[in-house]
Amino acid sequence: AHAAPAEAFDAIIVGAGFSGLYQLHRLRDGLGLRAVVLEAGDGIGGTWYWNRYPGARCDSESYAYSYSFSKELEQEWEWSERYPEQPEIMRYLNHVADRFDLRRDIRLGTRVTAARFDGRENRWHVTTAQGGQLTAPFLITAVGCLSTANVPDIPGLESFAGEWYHTGQWPRGGVDFTGKRVGQIGTGSTGIQAAPVIAAQAAHLTVFQRTANYSIPARNAPLTEEQKRHIKANYDEIRRITRASTNGHPFLISPRSALEATPEEREALYEAAWRHGGLQFRATFGDLLVDKAANDTASDFIRDKIRGIVKDPEVAEKLVPLDHPFATKRPPIDTEYFETFNRDNVLLVDVRADPIREITPRGVRTRDHEYPLDIIVFATGFDAMTGPLLAIDIRGEDGQSLREAWADGPRTYLGLQVAGFPNLFTITGPGSPSVLCNMPVAIEQHVDWVTDCIRHLRENRLARIEATGAATDRWVAHVNEVADATLLPLAGSSWYLGANVPGKPRVFMPYAGGMARYRTICDEVAAKGYEGFQLGA
Numbered sequence: 001a002h003a004a005p006a007e008a009f010d011a012i013i014v015g016a017g018f019s020g021l022y023q024l025h026r027l028r029d030g031l032g033l034r035a036v037v038l039e040a041g042d043g044i045g046g047t048w049y050w051n052r053y054p055g056a057r058c059d060s061e062s063y064a065y066s067y068s069f070s071k072e073l074e075q076e077w078e079w080s081e082r083y084p085e086q087p088e089i090m091r092y093l094n095h096v097a098d099r100f101d102l103r104r105d106i107r108l109g110t111r112v113t114a115a116r117f118d119g120r121e122n123r124w125h126v127t128t129a130q131g132g133q134l135t136a137p138f139l140i141t142a143v144g145c146l147s148t149a150n151v152p153d154i155p156g157l158e159s160f161a162g163e164w165y166h167t168g169q170w171p172r173g174g175v176d177f178t179g180k181r182v183g184q185i186g187t188g189s190t191g192i193q194a195a196p197v198i199a200a201q202a203a204h205l206t207v208f209q210r211t212a213n214y215s216i217p218a219r220n221a222p223l224t225e226e227q228k229r230h231i232k233a234n235y236d237e238i239r240r241i242t243r244a245s246t247n248g249h250p251f252l253i254s255p256r257s258a259l260e261a262t263p264e265e266r267e268a269l270y271e272a273a274w275r276h277g278g279l280q281f282r283a284t285f286g287d288l289l290v291d292k293a294a295n296d297t298a299s300d301f302i303r304d305k306i307r308g309i310v311k312d313p314e315v316a317e318k319l320v321p322l323d324h325p326f327a328t329k330r331p332p333i334d335t336e337y338f339e340t341f342n343r344d345n346v347l348l349v350d351v352r353a354d355p356i357r358e359i360t361p362r363g364v365r366t367r368d369h370e371y372p373l374d375i376i377v378f379a380t381g382f383d384a385m386t387g388p389l390l391a392i393d394i395r396g397e398d399g400q401s402l403r404e405a406w407a408d409g410p411r412t413y414l415g416l417q418v419a420g421f422p423n424l425f426t427i428t429g430p431g432s433p434s435v436l437c438n439m440p441v442a443i444e445q446h447v448d449w450v451t452d453c454i455r456h457l458r459e460n461r462l463a464r465i466e467a468t469g470a471a472t473d474r475w476v477a478h479v480n481e482v483a484d485a486t487l488l489p490l491a492g493s494s495w496y497l498g499a500n501v502p503g504k505p506r507v508f509m510p511y512a513g514g515m516a517r518y519r520t521i522c523d524e525v526a527a528k529g530y531e532g533f534q535l536g537a
């Protein structure tokens with residue numbers, strides 16, 4: 001029997017989150033391409049579709065965590081809170097999909113399992129788990145950076161008599177914690193958002209902490225009418241700042257050194273930032289991420305805050321982060337996280353001191369204790385950046401797999417292309433600044449760059465583009481050099497380094513040179529006729 005012929009497109013986009021939606025809009029409505037989006041989920045939204053755990057909220061300010069490509073969209077949409085909650089982001093993305101008539105080119109419930117490049121015809125051949133075969137000259141992955149759940153391999157999980165969930169694969173109907181004894185493993189951004197909400201509903205919550213974390217109060221609140229008016233009236237200026245800033249946020253990092261300020265001045269500035277809340281705390285001084293002594297001043301300030309909030313001094317000491325400098329792991333922001341440990345129904349277990357040994361039918365057993373539980377929540381993060389790409393069997397020109405090419409860690413040019421994999425573009429790929437940035441800002445830049453590149457190829461009747469090995473070597477060296485100039489690699493357990501997934505190569509994956517600088521580099525590469533890429537007919 002002959003296999004059904006593959007469906008032919010001009011471009012195939014994998015994923016219908018922030019990236020995939022915008023990429024479809026640009027290629028279809030901007031360039032007039034026949035493009036299709038393949039999405040594993042039964043709804044659009046990507047990372048936000050799956051991360052519907054209690055307390056799920058964005059750490060970027062709502063009005064900046066949005067698309068900037070349409071002034072009408074910007075003016076029409078109204079954010080209700082300072083930080084958008086997961087359902088509100090879903091409403092926003094669904095509104096975008098409807099407003100730009102994107103759904104007709106999105107196939108839901110369609111998981112891409114393999115993609116192979118045929119160098120004779122310069123086309124990608126894509127296979128889906130549903131048995132589909134599609135082909136197109138261009139393949140664009142918009143698979144997200146935090147979308148492959150990392151469930152730790154703890155012996156006995158299958159024997160657990162209760163229910164267990166990973167926060168990134170949360171059931172659609174939600175989970176009722178009423179009257180339940182809940183165990184939460186993990187205290188990253190997710191765990192820090194979830195714990196207060198779970199504790200308020202459950203009979204009892206045990207938080208299993210491996211690494212204590214710094215967290216800044218979010219100070220979330222509804223946006224006032226005055227704020228909403230101000231945002232809409234000043235959107236051009238807000239966007240200008242997000243594009244000029246290091247991290248794509250609507251604030252700039254102070255150029256001043258923490259060490260130049262007097263202790264009193266520092267204290268006052270940190271106190272003001274603590275009261276203001278949010279990621280802006282990092283922007284207080286310019287050298288917090290490059291100078292350990294400067295960082296110590298911020299880290300110590302937060303440690304003292306934790307000691308001030310948590311009433312039991314022993315619990316407080318366990319919550320005080322000592323093993324990494326502030327913001328070298330992605331800093332969480334929270335709503336009453338440390339306060340949660342003052343509740344009678346919350347217990348903190350330090351699994352560095354008393355490691356988890358196994359999961360039993362009854363609960364979690366550490367070396368010294370057994371904790372009986374009805375529900376276990378894994379807030380244990382993701383196989384970040386490379387996980388979702390390597391989940392697809394991607395094969396380049398000579399049949400080499402991406403997994404082989406990245407055996408020692410990811411290697412890209414600009415985070416956008418991989419040598420040996422022509423016409424494949426990786427939106428927010430490793431080696432790009434995406435995860436160190438307010439995501440939509442990074443995403444729009446990537447998508448715009450890829451769109452311009454494809455336009456250039458088509459206008460010049462070029463059939464292929466591929467990163468050269470030399471340009472890749474230079475970029476990888478640059479990514480390392482830039483990271484090494486910061487304190488970021490000092491956080492031994494960070495997912496930036498792949499350190500949270502056993503066996504994953506330890507490579508600092510994001511580009512730490514800042515979004516604004518990255519944008520300039522990408523623009524220069526394009527202006528020089530796509531320097532570092534080999535273009536072919």
Ligand code: NA7
Nearest residue numbers: 152186187188189190191210211330379380381493495500
């Ligand atoms: P993170 O930031 O990777 O946090 C995962 C947490 O789970 C972290 O506290 C880990 O401890 C902990 N963890 C992971 N595996 C284990 C095992 N086996 N035992 C105990 N504890 C474990 O993921 P999040 O979902 O919170 O946040 C991801 C990003 O989403 C975040 O950075 C924002 O950008 C948004 P560890 O620190 O590794 O010792």
